[in-house]
Amino acid sequence: MGKTLFDKVWDAHVVDSIENGPQILYIDKHLIHEVTSPQAFNELRERNIPIARPKQVIATADHNTPTIDQHLPVKDELSRKQLEQLSTNCKENGITLYDLGHQYNGIVHVMAPELGITQPGMTMVCGDSHTSTHGAFGAIAFGIGTSQVAQVFASQCLLLQKPKSLRVNVNGTLKKGVYPKDVILYVISKLGTNSGTGYFCEYAGNVFEEMSMEGRMTVCNMSIEMGARGGMIAPDVTTFEYVKGREFAPKGEEFDKKVAYWKSLPSDADAEFDKEYFFDAADIEPMVTYGTNPGMGIKITENIPELNDASFEKSLKYMNFQKGESLINKPINYVFIGSCTNSRIEDFRVAANYVKGKHKASNVTAWLVPGSKQVEAQIIKEGLKDIFDEAGFKLRQPGCSACLAMNDDKIPQGEYCVSTSNRNFEGRQGQGARTILASPLVAAATAVEGKIIDITKHLN
Numbered sequence: 046m047g048k049t050l051f052d053k054v055w056d057a058h059v060v061d062s063i064e065n066g067p068q069i070l071y072i073d074k075h076l077i078h079e080v081t082s083p084q085a086f087n088e089l090r091e092r093n094i095p096i097a098r099p100k101q102v103i104a105t106a107d108h109n110t111p112t113i114d115q116h117l118p119v120k121d122e123l124s125r126k127q128l129e130q131l132s133t134n135c136k137e138n139g140i141t142l143y144d145l146g147h148q149y150n151g152i153v154h155v156m157a158p159e160l161g162i163t164q165p166g167m168t169m170v171c172g173d174s175h176t177s178t179h180g181a182f183g184a185i186a187f188g189i190g191t192s193q194v195a196q197v198f199a200s201q202c203l204l205l206q207k208p209k210s211l212r213v214n215v216n217g218t219l220k221k222g223v224y225p226k227d228v229i230l231y232v233i234s235k236l237g238t239n240s241g242t243g244y245f246c247e248y249a250g251n252v253f254e255e256m257s258m259e260g261r262m263t264v265c266n267m268s269i270e271m272g273a274r275g276g277m278i279a280p281d282v283t284t285f286e287y288v289k290g291r292e293f294a295p296k297g298e299e300f301d302k303k304v305a306y307w308k309s310l311p312s313d314a315d316a317e318f319d320k321e322y323f324f325d326a327a328d329i330e331p332m333v334t335y336g337t338n339p340g341m342g343i344k345i346t347e348n349i350p351e352l353n354d355a356s357f358e359k360s361l362k363y364m365n366f367q368k369g370e371s372l373i374n375k376p377i378n379y380v381f382i383g384s385c386t387n388s389r390i391e392d393f394r395v396a397a398n399y400v401k402g403k404h405k406a407s408n409v410t411a412w413l414v415p416g417s418k419q420v421e422a423q424i425i426k427e428g429l430k431d432i433f434d435e436a437g438f439k440l441r442q443p444g445c446s447a448c449l450a451m452n453d454d455k456i457p458q459g460e461y462c463v464s465t466s467n468r469n470f471e472g473r474q475g476q477g478a479r480t481i482l483a484s485p486l487v488a489a490a491t492a493v494e495g496k497i498i499d500i501t502k503h504l505n
């Protein structure tokens with residue numbers, strides 16, 4: 046039987062196996078941020094264990110960072126301490142940190158791929174669930190808990206049980222106005238938030254083959270929202286072209302050698318998956334969520350389903366939505382374009398293309414938050430910032446921002462926010478805040494109209 050992409054990368058990293066038990070997997074890259082690393086650093090310090098391979102660890106500050114006035118001292122005391130702690134820990138242990146204000150700073154899942162740290166065939170971990178993002182390159186990348194962060198610090202390895210394999214196939218032609226975010230929201234709405242539990246997912250089909258790396262990252266990012274340990278897409282020419290020439294990518298002959306190896310990674314034609322799903326691209330439309338988990342999604346033209354289920358009803362109550370209702374024309378006061386799902390240059394191009402020549406609705410507070418300093422610089426360089434300025438939007442500085450209420454960017458109680466992030470859990474964007482997940486296009490259109498519109502009727 047042939048091997049899957051996952052099998053190939055996994056097998057190449059097994060250091061040792063325990064009969065009928067877990068395996069020891071070598072980890073190529075360990076990404077860290079301020080939220081989930083302090084406890085692990087403390088554990089090592091207490092036990093007097095050095096970091097095994099500090100050069101394989103890369104740090105950034107993202108969750109607690111403010112998105113305005115980043116040149117000033119961080120106002121919030123807790124956040125400031127958290128960031129200072131990260132800086133001290135990195136200095137003491139010889140770990141490279143792209144701290145607040147550094148030209149390479151950004152959300153961990155945006156800056157690492159953009160620097161060429163993320164490469165096909167690697168094993169990558171981070172104490173962060175959306176590490177699945179890096180699977181877009183054909184890497185095995187997944188989030189780990191704090192005790193595992195300590196394990197990787199101490200050994201550059203992890204003790205793991207091999208997950209089962211799942212493949213999601215999407216073939217056909219996507220309609221106009223349908224973006225990678227809609228594809229993944231659609232898949233999760235069909236499969237549910239537990240469908241991937243115990244599995245590692247591969248996305249296959251011409252829809253993913255034709256996607257940019259930015260789009261693939263958006264898709265893999267949300268693998269965790271269907272319960273999967275991670276998601277991955279076979280590396281191809283699009284991947285190689287993206288990686289080529291980036292700061293930490295292999296260069297010259299070394300790059301060519303790597304490409305030859307990366308070409309051997311895609312799943313064999315006769316590889317078998319434990320579970321497989323097929324979707325038709327033509328069935329997908331711009332999506333919105335109406336509930337409090339990412340699986341509660343509908344096409345923007347559809348109505349909220351009418352289910353008799355206690356948790357469903359609780360969810361609608363939190364959102365203040367009715368069964369059978371349409372979200373079109375719902376007044377919206379907050380829009381967030383950002384997060385590790387949709388804060389890359391392409392996302393801002395989509396938003397800018399829509400808002401060009403239009404103006405932000407007066408009732409809307411819109412946060413446009415680039416995923417990294419490099420994305421921010423690119424937005425300015427391409428003139429997108431001017432488009433946003435003219436349309437009455439203000440571009441903020443990079444960070445996780447309103448994706449989760451860990452910094453100053455919080456959505457007020459009871460308000461709706463159309464958000465390009467990945468989670469719509471209760472209180473995720475602020476206590477009592479109500480999140481509607483959508484693509485950058487739907488978010489931009491909402492900001493211009495001050496309400497949700499049927500975007501399918503507004504595409505030129």
Ligand SMILES: CC(C)[C@H](C(=O)O)[C@@H](O)C(=O)O
Nearest residue numbers: 080081108172173174175449
């Ligand atoms: C804070 C961090 C541990 C968390 C995660 O693991 O994903 C955050 O990034 C999130 O998106 O909820």
Ligand code: SF4
Nearest residue numbers: 175384385445448449
């Ligand atoms: S942007 Fe959001 S989902 Fe991504 S790492 Fe930050 S908090 Fe987590």
